[in-house]
Amino acid sequence: MIDRKEKIAQASMQLFVERGFHNTSTRIIAEEAGVSEGLIFRHFRSKDTLLDFLLQQGADEMYQAVAEVISEHEPKVFFSKLVDSFFDIPSDRFDYWRLRSQIQSIRTEWEPEEWERYLREGVLRMFKKMGFSKFEHEAELLYQSLSGIRDGIVRGQIYEPEALRELVKKKYRL
Amino acid sequence: MIDRKEKIAQASMQLFVERGFHNTSTRIIAEEAGVSEGLIFRHFRSKDTLLDFLLQQGADEMYQAVAEVISEHEPKVFFSKLVDSFFDIPSDRFDYWRLRSQIQSIRTEWEPEEWERYLREGVLRMFKKMGFSKFEHEAELLYQSLSGIRDGIVRGQIYEPEALRELVKKKYRL
DNA sequence: GATAATTGTAAGTGATTACTCACTTTGTTA
DNA sequence: TAACAAAGTGAGTAATCACTTACAATTATC
Incomplete structure (x- = not known):
């Protein structure tokens, strides 16, 4: 069956x-x-509906993953979990990220999904809480950097992700 | 005419x-x-040839831009120029980057272009020259981070690129 | 075990696709 | 100005597109 x-x-x-x-x-x-x-x-119902289904499936999983990070209030643990969430992408989810990136570059009306806004707000809040003077920019920088790394990972461009992960954590003293 | x-x-x-x-x-x-x-x-000759023409046009310009960065041998100036090259994208070249990103996610046989290998080698060499212990990973991290930021810029997701640029430079003590 | 819903198929549909071809117009050069 | 090449046109082409429809098989419900 x-x-x-x-x-x-x-x-x-x-x-x-x-x-x-x-x-x-x-x-x-x-x-x-x-x-x-x-x-x-x-x-x-249509080919477009099929696409939406695939994207929604992935987004649902991301919402779960983000909730797990956001729920952490201890700064060091928060950032550690945050970084890990960008590095620990199971290989069977690579396709989702690659599909998302493809559709994002085709659909002009693309808007950040709920999990993404949720996560970015969480990062912002934590930088603020930790007393960074330019917390908005720190949050933006970290988020965009991690996004770039994730893209590199799912495209198979990064050969030693573990070393990279350690380096990122070291820079943020985790 | x-x-x-x-x-x-x-x-x-x-x-x-x-x-x-x-x-x-x-x-x-x-x-x-x-x-x-x-x-x-x-x-x-074909629609594919037209696409290749567009990508080649952009790649040619990038080769010029990269050569300008690479030719710099003074570390501080090199990294400053490097960072600037990712931030100073004229708005009429946004389309090229967005097209490139789109095609990269469609063409599985995509390989880094010459200018890209050229640039990455240059960054690697400079980190090594400056005596970083884990220069490969430092180079990788900086490159992927800057790539993520560039993607954010051309997609209009970054509202204060100038503040971000200063922050990046500060982190690398430029 | 009859009824009804659900799941599945195969052969369509008109619209659209990248590309061609026979032809005309424009520019160049002797 | 004759002759030739290059630039430009528009009506074709077969193939493919997303999707429909009429019907058959399977499963669920009582």
Whole structure:
């Protein structure tokens, strides 16, 4: 017994990342998932809905992960967890990040998701609490830097992430 | 007298960034550029060739910019120029960076361009020269961080780039 | 075990795609 | 100005696109 809907989701995720959303036809998704083309539209109303489903799945997981970081009030532990959350991306979630980055560069109306605003506010609050004079800019810098590193990781451009993680933590005295 | 080839290049750059490469038809490019569709294929053999042309144009400019940074041998000035090169992106080049980011997430066979390898080697060499113990990781960290910031800038996510620039320079004692 | 909903298929649909081709217009040079 | 090349056009092309529809198989409910 196979969950065909999940099969479609997995196949489309892989194809969207490999070939790009607009360069992936519903025909090839069906082929790769081993189902008929019509079934895609039975489970997901349109190709766009399918994409939204994939993005939502990832966003839900991120919300959980962010909540775990934000709930920490002890500064040192907070920042340690924060940094770790950018480095400890399970490899089976690489595709989500790559898809997100792709769609972000295609959809002009892209707005930060809830988990992202949530996280950024949390970082800001913690820098302020710790008494940094320019806490807004410190928060911005750390967030953008970590985002750059995460992009590098999921694109396979960073060979020694562990060494990088230690270095980041050292710079923030963690 | 108008250079139609340049018109096509400009229109397609804008459209590729706004709607995505695979979601932009040659028909709409022709419309936007005010030329016939056939002319696109007279000047550029295919839609892919047109894309390559746009990416090459940007890469050529980057090569120049990188050479200017690399040629600097005084550490403090080198790093100052390096940081500035990531912050001082003329707004009419934002599209190039956004296009590059989009294509990078679609083309799996993407490899770092010459200017990029050139720049990274330069940063590495300078960190080594300055006697950093973990110069490879320092170079990696700085490069990925700056890349993340550049992405943020061209996506309009950073409201006070100047403050961020000063903060980065301060951290590296420039 | 009959009924009804759900899940699945295969063969369509009109619209759109990148690209071609036969042709005309414009520019250059002897 | 004749001759040739380069630039430009617009109506084609076959292929592919996302999506629909009529129907069959499976599963759930009583």
